[in-house]
Amino acid sequence: MADKITTMSKYGDAGHGGITRYSLSPEALQARGEFVKRMKAIGAEIKTDDMANIYATLKGSEPDLPNIVMASHCDSVKNGGNYDGILGVMGAMEVLESIADQKIPHKHNITAMIWTNEEGSLYPPAMMSSGVICNDYLPDDIKKNFIHENMLASKSVLDPEKTFGEALEASGYKGAKENRLNNKDYMAMFELHIEQGPILEAAKKDIGVVTCVLGMINYKIKVYGQSDHAGTTPMPYRQDALYGAAKVLQYLHDELDKLDSELVYTTGEIYCHPNVHTVIPDYVEFSIDARHEKPEVIEQVVNVIKNMPKEVVKCKVDYEVAWTRDTVYYDKELVGYVQEAVDELGYSNQKINSGAGHDAQFAAYMMPTTMVFVPSKDGHSHCEPEYTSPEQCTQGASVLLNAVLKCDADK
Template sequence: MYTCSLERMTDKIKTFSKFGDAGHGGITRYSLSPEAHMARDEFVKRMKAIGAEIEVDDVANIYATIPGSDPDAKRIVMGSHCDSVKNGGNYDGILGVMSAMEVLETIVEDKIPHKHPLTAMIWTNEEGSLYPPAMMVSGIVCNDYLPPEIGKNFKYDDMMASKAMEAHEGSAPTFGEALAVSSYKGEREYRLSPDRYVANFETHIEQGPILEDNGKDIGVVQCVLGMFNYRVKFYGFAAHAGTFPMNKRHDALYAAAQALCYLHDEIDKLGRPELVYTTGEVSIHPCVHTVIPDYVDFSLDVRHEDPKVLEAVMNILKTLPEKTWAGCKCEIAEQWKRDTVYWDKNLVGFVQEAVDELGISNQKINSGAGHDAQFVSYMLPTTMIFVQSKDGLSHCEPEYSSPEHCTEGASVMLNAVLKADEFYK
């Protein structure tokens, strides 16, 4: 069994945390921003230093490859993204990149024999924080392999027209314009594809508290949970807040509040503690303190592995329009959904063998969050490895995973990749 370098991993964490540092312990590193270009430049510099060949595709994904002993073998790829959410942390996404770098660095330094070329990769615009949607570029690259109901949301022309959510230093009005002026716009022929690649690995922080709560260092990821996202809309009428009697009002906000409480009560009655659901967005009109709201809508995000559980929640949701809420009409509208995506059983097995042989505490775990790997899984055999997150925090500046845990994650991936190298022809 081989192990990666704690010293090198610690140095990478320290170095990459400078790119987009806002002085609060975390980063804001939007895709294709000056900060993201600095991170990319560092990746390229370090990979060139070990003799890796650098390729860049037409949507700015970067591939750093070291050769294997078989010149005809397809590549095994490892990677993630280097962009962040606004005021995010130093580990989400970039840990997968640093782990892939560490695997290649270890193989080169220790002269570990391997048959397949091995590639470390940076995906463009996974977060979609400046240019939505999330997982934009993996959606473009994998589009021909995605289910139609997912692929329709990631058509190339539509993605190029995605407008910036805010003004940011060095940003362009649209993603396509930002890509056009990027120093990392390359050639389509270098895109990830089954013609050139045979398997995909992604190491990531857990982004939740399960591993820490259970005293485990590594999560052997089984799947990405199925989910659906709906908007729940309420229609009343506006009137003056000080003069219109309470018993004559059709207050859309009051209606929404009643319905949200009803949803929580009914969903909780299903008795599924592993089921998660969230209302993270609320819109209100006219949003004036002296006017009774005439329109409100809120989001409902629901996630679970079992489609039958998701169906049970959907049945509850579908009862809302049948009722009248504070005199208001209710409508529901689907935004998007996905089925549970299961990782390749062979690759999951290699991860399990590697972590057990290394003697690192671990457990099977599911991912509630989406990742580029889930789109790649429709194209290539794919799996993920989770590293423990302190206090379960992610997408925020206190996000933290220890250098020791990060190095363990890279070591697990290294040995799993070597097992895959022996398995595939």
């Protein structure tokens, strides 16, 4: 595991501890090459599908049974860390290597898989290829954001002349559509991932047994003022949209803090017009993202937003739904295999939910799916200080191996 972490961290090394490894970039192709090389070395069969997802499969003793797949991604956000996504790939590699090395008997074919473009950092949206592959099974309002043709036409955020479809063609990893993950040839999916939050570390737990991906809402809050000159407009005449936005933001904190203590909410993005230091802002918009397992708490959040004051410091206040998603519960049987595996290994653990989105959450609409979490140092992720020790990563891979073998034995 330590060797894999060191090797993979070189592909896209940003020079100060983290990586920038956009999907299908030269750096991501290096990581894919490393995966293919090592998987071929243990005798795995390599396939790719039309979204360049890669499947490395070790044949089982009853190869006509459906496969068990372990999947994650090898792309990163800009200046991301060395664990988000790639840990699940490295863990799956460890599992197949252990099975091959130790000649562990298994009935089903077992597959290690790399999802293409989970982050969507260069070609939006995030979770692009799981959105395409699982499209038939997704709820309508999510489904429409992942139409295959639209994804191929997705423009690079760095160069609008380049599309994801072109990157796919040029990658050398584009394969046949019939190789796509599906619920006839595959019976279960596992994903090992870092927690990306501080809960396991704070609770001094080795492993998080993931039960669901939190439901969430994303709204835009809009504040309308009037642009006037900073030097010539007496204070009582002003309709300052940024001051209005600051007051609304404080209002939301005050009201949301009265709700369930497990609720998380974030105002991460703000847009101010005209955003010139000598002009009073006439329009400010900010995002609010709120997540909780229980729909009734999410409903309370929506009510807080709907009941915001309609006018603040003479500025009109309004809102718009950007998107929402329901809580996705993982498969109880698979969660059970993970729990048994952790308990048998004697690792400290707790049930946990996933606040972040993962390809596994789209796969869960198509087939039985679950996840395993390992701790994130100081809770940091999507940034260079992201860290999980080689020992913790190995514990995660061990849980993954044993859970997969339980699934293999049981079915």
